[in-house]
Amino acid sequence: MIPFTYYSPTRFVFGKGTVNEAGKQTAALGAKKALIVYGSSHAERSGLLKRVVDSLKAENIEVVLFGGVRPNPVDGPVYKGIEVCREQGIDFVLALGGGSVIDTAKGIAMGAVNEGEVWDFYARKRMPQKALPVGVILTIPAAGSEGSGNTVITQESTLLKRSATGECLRPRFSILDPELTYSLPLYQTACGIVDMMAHIFERYFTNTEAVDLTDQMCEAVLRSIIAAGNAIRENINDTDARDTLLWAGTVAHVNILGLGRVEDWSVHALEHEMSALYDVAHGAGLAITYPHWMRYQLQFKKARFVQLATRVFGITPKANDDETALEGIAKLSEFWTSLGMPTRLSEIPGFKESDIAIMAKKAKRSRPGELGNFNPLNDKQVEEVYRTMI
Amino acid sequence: MIPFTYYSPTRFVFGKGTVNEAGKQTAALGAKKALIVYGSSHAERSGLLKRVVDSLKAENIEVVLFGGVRPNPVDGPVYKGIEVCREQGIDFVLALGGGSVIDTAKGIAMGAVNEGEVWDFYARKRMPQKALPVGVILTIPAAGSEGSGNTVITQESTLLKRSATGECLRPRFSILDPELTYSLPLYQTACGIVDMMAHIFERYFTNTEAVDLTDQMCEAVLRSIIAAGNAIRENINDTDARDTLLWAGTVAHVNILGLGRVEDWSVHALEHEMSALYDVAHGAGLAITYPHWMRYQLQFKKARFVQLATRVFGITPKANDDETALEGIAKLSEFWTSLGMPTRLSEIPGFKESDIAIMAKKAKRSRPGELGNFNPLNDKQVEEVYRTMI
Numbered sequence: 001m002i003p004f005t006y007y008s009p010t011r012f013v014f015g016k017g018t019v020n021e022a023g024k025q026t027a028a029l030g031a032k033k034a035l036i037v038y039g040s041s042h043a044e045r046s047g048l049l050k051r052v053v054d055s056l057k058a059e060n061i062e063v064v065l066f067g068g069v070r071p072n073p074v075d076g077p078v079y080k081g082i083e084v085c086r087e088q089g090i091d092f093v094l095a096l097g098g099g100s101v102i103d104t105a106k107g108i109a110m111g112a113v114n115e116g117e118v119w120d121f122y123a124r125k126r127m128p129q130k131a132l133p134v135g136v137i138l139t140i141p142a143a144g145s146e147g148s149g150n151t152v153i154t155q156e157s158t159l160l161k162r163s164a165t166g167e168c169l170r171p172r173f174s175i176l177d178p179e180l181t182y183s184l185p186l187y188q189t190a191c192g193i194v195d196m197m198a199h200i201f202e203r204y205f206t207n208t209e210a211v212d213l214t215d216q217m218c219e220a221v222l223r224s225i226i227a228a229g230n231a232i233r234e235n236i237n238d239t240d241a242r243d244t245l246l247w248a249g250t251v252a253h254v255n256i257l258g259l260g261r262v263e264d265w266s267v268h269a270l271e272h273e274m275s276a277l278y279d280v281a282h283g284a285g286l287a288i289t290y291p292h293w294m295r296y297q298l299q300f301k302k303a304r305f306v307q308l309a310t311r312v313f314g315i316t317p318k319a320n321d322d323e324t325a326l327e328g329i330a331k332l333s334e335f336w337t338s339l340g341m342p343t344r345l346s347e348i349p350g351f352k353e354s355d356i357a358i359m360a361k362k363a364k365r366s367r368p369g370e371l372g373n374f375n376p377l378n379d380k381q382v383e384e385v386y387r388t389m390i
Numbered sequence: 391m392i393p394f395t396y397y398s399p400t401r402f403v404f405g406k407g408t409v410n411e412a413g414k415q416t417a418a419l420g421a422k423k424a425l426i427v428y429g430s431s432h433a434e435r436s437g438l439l440k441r442v443v444d445s446l447k448a449e450n451i452e453v454v455l456f457g458g459v460r461p462n463p464v465d466g467p468v469y470k471g472i473e474v475c476r477e478q479g480i481d482f483v484l485a486l487g488g489g490s491v492i493d494t495a496k497g498i499a500m501g502a503v504n505e506g507e508v509w510d511f512y513a514r515k516r517m518p519q520k521a522l523p524v525g526v527i528l529t530i531p532a533a534g535s536e537g538s539g540n541t542v543i544t545q546e547s548t549l550l551k552r553s554a555t556g557e558c559l560r561p562r563f564s565i566l567d568p569e570l571t572y573s574l575p576l577y578q579t580a581c582g583i584v585d586m587m588a589h590i591f592e593r594y595f596t597n598t599e600a601v602d603l604t605d606q607m608c609e610a611v612l613r614s615i616i617a618a619g620n621a622i623r624e625n626i627n628d629t630d631a632r633d634t635l636l637w638a639g640t641v642a643h644v645n646i647l648g649l650g651r652v653e654d655w656s657v658h659a660l661e662h663e664m665s666a667l668y669d670v671a672h673g674a675g676l677a678i679t680y681p682h683w684m685r686y687q688l689q690f691k692k693a694r695f696v697q698l699a700t701r702v703f704g705i706t707p708k709a710n711d712d713e714t715a716l717e718g719i720a721k722l723s724e725f726w727t728s729l730g731m732p733t734r735l736s737e738i739p740g741f742k743e744s745d746i747a748i749m750a751k752k753a754k755r756s757r758p759g760e761l762g763n764f765n766p767l768n769d770k771q772v773e774e775v776y777r778t779m780i
Contacts, residue, residue: 001633003405008398014650015393210630213614213638220606227602240600243391247650248603256646260404260637 001210001260008254010147011173014247019048019137019177022094023055029133029172031092033062035085037105038096039069043139048180052096052137064088066108072275072282073100073107074156078118081108085132093132095171098140099152099195099282106151106169109134121164122153128166136174141181141246142192142283144199144253146174154276160362161272176250178243186236190339191283192245193229196252197222198286202265203258205297205304205374211261218257219311221248226312226335233339266372267293270385273359280348287341288348291333292389298325300375305329345389356386391600391650398644400537401563404637409438409527409567412484413445419523419562421482423452425475427495428486429459433529438570442486442527454478456498462665462672463490463497464546468508471498475522483522485561488530489542489585489672496541496559499524511554512543518556526564531571531636532582532673534589534643536564544666550752551662566640568633576626580729581673582635583619586642587612588676592655593648595687595694595764601651608647609701611638616702616725623729656762657683660775663749668738677731678738681723682778688715690765695719735779746776 013021026034034056036049043049044067053063066084069077084090085108093112095105109132111118120126136146145151149169154161184192204218225248231241251257270293271285298305302321309315309328318324337343345351360383363371370376377385403411416424424446426439433439434457443453456474459467474480475498483502485495499522501508511518526536535541539559544551574582594608615638621631641647660683661675688695692711699705699718708714727733735741750773753761760766767775 001404001630001637003408004402006402006404007400010397012394012396014391014396018393210633212617213611213634213641216610216614217607217641220610221603224603224606240391243600243650244603247391251603251607251646256641260633 023059027059078107082111085112099143102145103151122162142196142249147254161276194283208261413449417449468497472501475502489533492535512552532586532639537644551666584673598651
């Protein structure tokens with residue numbers, strides 16, 4: 001184990017009907033005027049937005065609506081939101097949605113109280129020390145952003161997808177009302193499942209030694225997510241499985257599973273360039289990337305892939321480590337495919353082979369010429385991994 | 391799963407040498423004058439206390455020492471500490487020690503800023519809404535108190551051991567420096583191992599359905615603790631195993647493992663009366679209580695004990711559930727015994743059979759006539775369980 005600091009001050013409020021507590025939670029933080037950031041018109045049509053607004057108004061909190069945030073969020077709405085906050089004297093940002101909405105809300109909260117160019121935080125030219133307080137009502141499991149101090153945004157002019165990090169970005173509360181997720185179609189649910197599993201994999205693939213405790217915890221949550229995913233494929237209305245997924249998505253990314261270990265994050269970097277370039281869901285992009293990345297890395301490192309195969313996918317160890325590992329990766333891929341996830345770049349509408357060089361060049365390196373920490377990929381290898389995905 | 395709120399705002403600082411950060415962490419909270427609560431003279435002799443004092447003084451924080459807290463903490467020092475805080479204008483309470491010291495520090499912090507009788511909080515006549523901020527430097531794994539909003543104290547005049555709970559009691563920071571635990575003898579280490587496993591068991595034994603995620607997580611942490619315990623028995627200087635135990639003790643009690651499920655807590659209630667009456671370590675008392683409680687409960691409920699046996703202790707399921715379960719309980723008992731833990735009340739110096747009626751009467755019921763939630767024990771059964779432990 002390596003040294004760590006674990007600080008997760010978000011208040012998680014989990015349970016059916018908890019969306020009605022939005023007003024009370026916001027008022028408890030002393031907010032007077034809240035910007036509600038949301039996405040699609042679904043929140044409007046379903047009456048969810050109205051429930052949230054009513055809940056805030058009942059606590060005498062003024063409300064300003066800020067809708068229209070799209071999946072794979074871009075910087076435009078962040079700039080607009082910052083302007084609205086300043087003009088209207090907003091003192092609280094409430095995100096109602098999934099990862100894209102929450103990340104946009106965090107960008108707005110950060111920009112509203114910091115002078116200068118907000119993209120500097122994403123470009124890592126500076127770190128945010130302050131932001132407006134952010135609250136979350138999560139509508140899609142697996143965002144992870146509901147419990148993290150991160151925000152990921154794409155700069156439209158460059159199509160660079162980058163993250164900013166700061167303790168001030170951690171939501172003050174996150175309302176996890178499983179009923180909001182009960183009507184989610186299988187495809188979006190599957191994207192969430194892949195995303196939360198990927199959040200665990202980024203932590204699981206490490207060279208840090210003596211990490212049995214977090215290994216066991218990672219494997220435990222992975223097995224439980226897989227069981228819930230299988231249950232939902234069999235019965236889309238399995239509310240127990242939906243409840244499990246909603247909380248598992250938070251556990252996967254609140255970082256309790258990554259403590260004391262060097263994390264990897266190369267697959268997220270590879271995928272970010274896909275969803276920056278194409279209209280592909282983050283989860284779907286990760287479903288394409290992970291199995292290929294695993295098979296590619298297997299030539300360099302075997303033990304972790306064998307451990308994943310045996311402990312998470314119940315593979316009986318073969319005489320040959322490669323065989324054991326590959327059987328585990330095949331099981332993973334089968335599971336994701338059974339949920340309707342893609343497996344190749346060629347399945348993405350608009351994909352051209354010539355884009356690979358562009359994505360490989362743009363993918364953010366951990367250090368000059370190196371992507372990831374588990375087995376860092378050099379520039380040539382980054383392109384090679386993308387090519388295996390065609 | 392049942393609804394829950396999860397709020398754990400403690401900043402955990404884990405790593406070798408982090409004890410030197412005590413001053414910085416305390417100063418970051420704006421403290422000017424700290425009461426350092428500690429126990430034995432070991433902290434003085436080893437130079438640890440001086441390191442902490444120097445660290446605070448380097449940040450211009452005034453320091454008042456408050457030593458001498460004994461294991462199985464009683465109310466006397468709490469009252470004395472409250473007086474000192476008021477007289478000296480203390481604005482921060484820093485606990486340097488294990489569970490007894492931390493719980494005493496929390497009692498002091500709570501009493502210092504609330505008028506009236508502090509025992510009322512333990513008697514559950516009122517709930518604490520405010521307390522002086524508390525920081526922790528943990529010297530013994532498994533306290534759990536370093537990440538919880540609880541304090542357990544014995545009232546000397548009645549020998550009642552009771553707990554108070556409140557968000558304001560959660561430590562603002564907890565420094566987990568594994569080096570402080572490296573010289574801990576096997577017996578104390580074993581007490582810690584039993585205590586942290588018991589903290590998980592209290593959550594594990596539940597009737598709440600659809601709790602696979604937290605079940606898997608409980609089992610993961612239990613397996614990792616057992617592996618670390620075996621490693622330390624083989625080699626008392628296994629620092630990797632010591633690091634694991636230190637963090638596992640916090641994970642076990644920070645409540646991430648108990649979310650969404652009804653917890654039991656009958657065994658802690660049974661044990662509290664033992665350590666209130668005799669000079670027995672809390673962990674040793676739990677080592678006596680749990681296997682007997684499990685065997686007693688097995689006549690009423692089987693599934694959970696079978697699950698524990700197969701998933702944590704790797705028992706191959708037998709044709710008969712009782713047999714599987716009993717083999718698991720025997721493995722648990724063997725593990726604890728191998729670490730030097732007692733198995734029977736008759737091993738406690740001063741134990742008399744006539745005390746059983748006294749303990750049975752005093753043990754705090756969950757509801758009138760009922761102890762625990764998994765399979766509540768009536769008054770007669772409480773006494774019966776104690777008798778099986780003789």
